[in-house]
Amino acid sequence: MTTIETRRIAVADLINNPDNPRSDLGPDQDLVELANSLAKDGNTDDCHVVPVADGEDAGKWMLLEGHRRKAAALLGNVAELDCKIRHDLDTKAKQIAFMITANTHRENFTEMDTARGVQSLLDCEGMNVKAVAKSLSRGEKYVRSRSKMTKLSPAAQGKIEDSTLNIDQALELLAFADDEKAEERLLQVSDKPNDWEVRLAAEKELRAWRENLPRLTAELQGAGVQVVDRPEGPQWEWKDFYPTYNDHEVTEAVEQDLIAIVHPDFPKITWARKREERKPWTPPERTPEEIAADVRRSEIIRGLELAAPVRESFLRGILKKPTAEVLHHLALDMAEQLDLAQAAYWLGMEEHEEIDDQEVVDEIAKLSTDQLIVLTHLVRHGREELLTELASWARDTGYMSTGPWRESLQHSYGYQWTEAELDAIRHIAEQKAAQQEGGDNAHSA
Structure with a gap:
């Protein structure tokens, strides 16, 4: 018996596959158009x-393939559809792999559809990452990453569905x-690449800090440094301490009898340093607005620190490609900084009378x-006005030289x-x- 045969099958006898990875059959209008096409011409595929x-x-x-055509057939009252019977796809794993591959390049088939399909394959008996990678002709890294995506929160999966969260971002998000709260903050900027990088750097820093906090606390206490909790609230009203925001080595902190305040x-x-009782000090009264302004300023400064490497990385990427x-x-930008009179000359506009600067800029x-x-090179480096003078052909260096311009003319x-x-x-050349020769003769004489 051949592994594939073709026959017409009643639409009523076609069952939707519960393992179909495709979650969206497309817009209703597209289904209506497909229904009309099926009613007129049958299913060409x-x-x-x-x-x-x-x-x-x-x-x-x-x-395995044709869920959308079945939906359109029901809509258009089409009784039968041409079908290929796939006796060769005799296991659930083979069937799911076929559906993933068949849908990969179809419209409305999302990365989350792929991820769910990959996970379904991994859940099949006898399947592992290596086997799934082979069945899909993909790398093992691809399989692992798609499997991980199914563990994302519904909010994150929704962002992938609407293309405001990409695969690389999704994999970073899994760590949170x-x-x-961290995930929510990241998702808020997922559609803004630079803001995402800044927020991600901040969240990684905060996560590393929290993970390291027990070890850091033990290290400080072991060295003889007192560790206390940060006062509650963003205003941090220091009634008992003199705070300092400088970085200190532990040994330096011990020598200066500093207290470590962590949160x-x-x-x-x-x-900080504990206030001495013999030196009473009353902090000046500060309005809520002043406190809020200070907090806001520190947030902005920290944001700028995190944004700087993102911006530099962006510009290096632009330089490379x-x-x-x-x-x-x-x-x-460079052309708009040119001498407009010179630009007008090279654009052939000097022949017209009463040309203003804006007209040159528009051109x-x-x-x-x-x-x-x-144009930028002509205006900045051109020395055409000098080349009508014979003496200028002898000037190779200096402000009035034509040497570099003559070199550009010939080679560039x-x-x-x-x-x-x-x-x-x-x-x-003859003059030189x-x-x-005259100079040599004078020296020999």
Whole structure:
């Protein structure tokens, strides 16, 4: 018996597969269009099914591919569909692998659909990461990462479904599965790449701080440093301590008799000195607005510290692989800083009377990136006005030199000298040779 055969099967005998990884059949309007197409032309793409041998649906057919076509057929009152019977897919694992592969490039098949499908495969008897990777022609890392995604919270999975959380972010988020507030803060910025990196760095720092806090506390106490809890509330009204926000070594803290104030939500030691009773001190009254302003300022400063490496990483990435859009904006920025009179000259606008600066700027804005680069070089480095003077052909260095411009003309622009220009070059060379010879003769005399 062949492993694949084709026949027409009644839509009523087609059973939806409970392991189908695809959760969304697409917009209703698309189903209506497909229903009309099926009613008119039939299904040009065969459904794929396997026979149901047991249970109340015995004798019917389980869909592997074609759930959307079945839904459209019911909508369009189509009685039968062409189906391929897949006797070769004789295990649940083979069937799930087939459904994942068949749906991978289909519209409305999300990364979470893939993740759930991969996990279903892993749950099949006799399947492990290596076997699943082989059945899907994927790497083991891919299988592990998709399996992990099924452990994300519903909120995170929803973000993946609507494409506001990518795979790399999702895998980072798994580390905060036991911290609902941290996850919530990260999800709030998941669609803003730079803010995500800043928030992620902050959450990692805070998590590392909390994990390290017992060891750090024991180390401080072992060295003879008193460790106390940070006062409650963001205002931290220091009635009993003189706080210092400088970093101190433990040995230095011991020598200065400093107290270490720590808190799980503030990833840094605040060093303080106990107020001496003989030196009573009453802190100045501060308004709630002043306190809030100080807290806000410290939050902003910390945010800037976290944002700096994100920004630097972004710019290094742009340097390695600049996009066409970035190149165009940079070229336009440079061009807009040019001498507008010179730019107008090269754009051929000096022939028109009464041209104002804005008209020149508008013309510059119309140029392509390549044109902007050439215009910038022409205006900044061009020395055309000097090349009508023979003496300028002899100036190779200095402010009024034409040497670099002549070099650019020949090697960067690929300009071929005319006979008139070659004559000037030869004349200058002859003069220099004569001067050199005269100098040599004077030395020998």
